[in-house]
Amino acid sequence: MKIPILILIALVCLGGCKPKDEEMDILIKNGMVYDGLGTNPQLVSIAIKEDTIAYIGSQDEVHFSAKTTIDATGLMVAPGFIDPHTHADRDLENPKESYNKPFLYQGITTVVVGNDGSSPYPISKYANLYREHGIGTNVVFLVGQGTIREQVIGKVDRQPNHGELERMKALLRQEMQSGAFGMSTGLFYAPGSYATTEEIIELGKVVAKYHGIYDTHLRDEGTYSIGLATSVKEAIEIGKESGMSVHISHIKCLGKKVWKQSDSIIQIIDNAIKSGLEVTASQYPYLASATGLQAAVVPRWAESGGKDSLFIRYEDANQRSWILDETQQNIELRGGPEKLLIVNAGQKNFVGKTLKELSESMGLPPNETVYEVLKKGYARVASFSMDPYDVENFMKQEWVVTASDGNTGHPRKYGTFPRKYKYYVKGGAIKLADFINRSSSKTAQIFRIKKRGSLVVGNYADIIIFDPETFGDKADYEDAFQLSEGLRYSIINGKMVIDNGTFTENLNGRILKKE
Structure with missing residues (x-):
């Protein structure tokens, strides 16, 4: 059977064919490219036109010019990292800090804010503020359950009556319609800790109607109250009963009494996944929480x-x-x-x-x-108060992605992603492709962020290029404010933010919309 010529041309050009002599904005060549999806790198060229990846293919077949060419010989090219748990909102609202350099130099191009049940309120106000003065990274908003609760009944330890619960639901709808990708809880913290499981389920049903996710700081990560295992089961129950997918923030075994319990926690989550629930988690590679x-x-x-x-x-x-x-x-x-x-x-x-x-x-x-x-x-x-066994055990799970929980004073704000590469990838605990995939495309999939997190023609051009020999953290507990090193280039929405290691002062970030 003969294949029609138009179909044949389409097959040949799939994923890489562009008209000859078309001028691109940026051309990246000679780098080892990890696309965020596969397991093996490729030596291919990437061309960017405006804010989009326009070409990925053989260097021998490039027939167009570019305004800027990056020779990535000896370097790694990857999708920009997506940090699913940050407190970057505290910097982004300040024009003097909104460039987000601590995150940028880790290779992060998108940050999620509004974690631990505490979010900027109302989202519409802060989205407009960020747009007015510009931001260095893309931003994904979550709406905090604790913030919503505080708006209605304050910080008191009591249950809402029917009218108050309906007002909380109305505020949730407002924030979801303003662009929140889901709801976060901080059930360890007041006032989130005062909410019952049933209250969270009722609020979650509202979020589920908008196809939002449930991002939770568990009620207990150790033995403070109901215990770690029971808290994981509570999160799974909330997801099951409300219809939300569940994402456990910075999963850990906190305190000696729960050290080495990661095996049983992993089994609980694996069983939930096998039953058809979508359950994932994030983690930072440190032995100290904050x-x-x-x-x-x-x-x-x-x-x-x-x-x-x-x-x-x-x-x-x-x-x-x-x-x-x-x-x-x-x-x-x-x-x-x-x-x-x-x-x-x-x-x-x-x-x-x-x-x-x-x-x-x-x-x-x-x-x-x-x-x-x-x-x-x-x-x-x-x-x-964490044990290395549990940190590494969680890290190896395919449903665990990288997150910084970046906040002032702890080195994770400046060093999480490069540290994971430096100590756990180069140390042999996890593979490089797994590190990249679970710092980019997997996170995009969890939060339902469209057209980001992978190097695919048609996706937005959020791309990083790092030196595999020098990429690593410098921040520690004595000086937690040292920028990471080894990131050579960062491109966000098709424009250069870090150029050969130097911050360009361009504010190319966007408020991402839930689609």
Whole structure:
């Protein structure tokens, strides 16, 4: 059977044929290209026209000119990384920080904001703000359940009545219609922690109607309340009953009592996937987590109503001893005061000291020291309470993607993705293609981000080029503000953001729309 000539031409040109002599904006040649989908690299050229990948194919068949040509000899070419869990919104709203350099130099071209149940509100206001002053990376919005709850009933520890729940649903619809890709929860944090499973399911049904995802900081990542395994099961139940796909943020086994439980957690999730549910997770490659000191060790019931209410209870002799007892228990769950390092605080002389060191300098027990620190303002701690076995075990799962949880003071904001490459890819724990795929296309698939995350003709041109010898993190716990190294080029929406290692100061990011 003869193949019609038009079909034959189409087959020959599929994925790469362009008219001769057409001028492109950028041509990348001589690099080892990982497309974000496959397992093997290819030595192919990539041409960009405006904001789109226009050609991928043999270098010998390139018959067009380009305004800019990048010779990527000896370098790796990959889709721009998508970071599914950040707190970059705190930088993006500030015109002086909105270029997002800590993320850019990791190879990140798209950040997700609104995690842990706390989101910019309303989304429409912040989307307009970002557009007005420009942003360095693309942005995906989530709507925070805790934010919605606080809008309706504040930070109090009680259940909403029927009318309040309906108002929460209405606000959710508003935010989903404004472009949110899904709903996040921070069930470990107040006020999200005050919500029942049933409340989250009811809200989730609204999100599911917009085909949004459920991104959750579990109620317990250790043994604080209901336990790690029960919290994972709760997340799966919420997804099943509401109709949302489930994405577990920064999956971990937090605290010695749950070390080595990753095997059983993986089995729970694998069983849920086999039953037909869509369950995924993200992870950062560090042994220390980070959160607010108050969130880490203060009892949730004592926080009800906010910080002022906390200190009213603390000064009440009848409640003070209960608060201090539970605070001490929580400190021990984190590995003790020597494992809690202050990484950011309003009182600068606290930074770089452990809770134990502050306790000794103040002449107070660690639990009382917590409240003296909190009286001076906000403080963040790095908590060294994870085991290498669990970190690597989760990392190897095909449903786990890379995320930074980037926030000020912890080196993960500046180093997550390059660190994973430097220590776990080059160290042999995971394959390079798996690292790239689960930092790009897999994340795009989870969040349903169209035409990004893979190098395919017709996709938006979010492309990074890095040096395989030098790509790595520099930020550590002594200096968490060092940009990563080894990223040579970053192209976002077809325009150069990092050119041969130098930041161009171009703000090429966009607010991504849910399609």
